[in-house]
Amino acid sequence: MLIDAHWLSRPSTEVAPDLIGCTLLRRLPDGTCLAGTIVETEAYGPGDPAMHAYQRPTPRNKVIFGPAGTAYIYLIYGCYHCLNVVTDQDGIASAVLIRALQLASVPAWVDPQREPKPHRIAAGPGKLCRTLQIDRSLNATPLQPGQSLWLEHRSPDWQHRFDQQTFSITQTTRIGLTKGVDLPWRWYLNHCPAVSRKG
Numbered sequence: 001m002l003i004d005a006h007w008l009s010r011p012s013t014e015v016a017p018d019l020i021g022c023t024l025l026r027r028l029p030d031g032t033c034l035a036g037t038i039v040e041t042e043a044y045g046p047g048d049p050a051m052h053a054y055q056r057p058t059p060r061n062k063v064i065f066g067p068a069g070t071a072y073i074y075l076i077y078g079c080y081h082c083l084n085v086v087t088d089q090d091g092i093a094s095a096v097l098i099r100a101l102q103l104a105s106v107p108a109w110v111d112p113q114r115e116p117k118p119h120r121i122a123a124g125p126g127k128l129c130r131t132l133q134i135d136r137s138l139n140a141t142p143l144q145p146g147q148s149l150w151l152e153h154r155s156p157d158w159q160h161r162f163d164q165q166t167f168s169i170t171q172t173t174r175i176g177l178t179k180g181v182d183l184p185w186r187w188y189l190n191h192c193p194a195v196s197r198k199g
Contacts, residue, residue: 003143003151005069012043012087012094017187019085020169021154021162024101026132027147034132036101036122037158040188040195042174044084045094050180053093063140064093071149073129073139080126081135085143085151099125099175099186102194107131124196172199 003022008015019038026034044051052074053061063072064086072084072095088094101122110131115121122128129135134149143150154162161167167189174186175197188195 001152008068008087012045015087016041016043016096021158023152036103039102039192040100042097043185050177071141081129082125100196119193123194
């Protein structure tokens with residue numbers, strides 16, 4: 001069930017839709033393990049003007065040029081973290097942004113007064129990272145069991161239901177960008193309340 005670096009060593013536009021229905025797992029320092037189904041992704045790749053690494057490698061973005069199967073985490077607006085999965089071959093800037101999760105359970109520290117809709121607590125990259133306590137201290141973490149983050153393939157039941165067209169995936173343009181806005185590099189699970197935004 002484990003997603004390994006070899007599987008991720010493909011262009012981000014191939015990996016991103018294949019990650020829908022897979023599971024992201026987060027192990028906290030106290031041993032607590034949280035899991036969520038990935039329901040929304042965005043791809044970023046070479047020559048993409050919206051990519052952090054569009055110009056050249058820098059100390060901030062060097063992880064994204066590294067081998068597949070590593071977490072690339074950055075901060076936006078000075079307060080929201082975003083989790084990306086590095087993809088493609090070593091030396092190629094390529095990653096998939098995990099935009100939304102459908103969590104298996106609500107963490108105990110989530111305040112129900114502030115989050116009255118539990119299915120929305122990971123509906124967006126910033127909310128996802130806040131809920132799973134993901135920040136830049138986990139940047140460059142190998143996505144492997146025993147680490148703080150790892151990925152597992154779709155369950156046989158999920159895949160069967162997808163093959164039977166019980167589930168379907170929409171491909172559309174990315175969100176919140178000023179460059180590369182016309183690229184149809186966002187995918188999400190239809191009729192899922194945990195998706196950040198439809199359409």
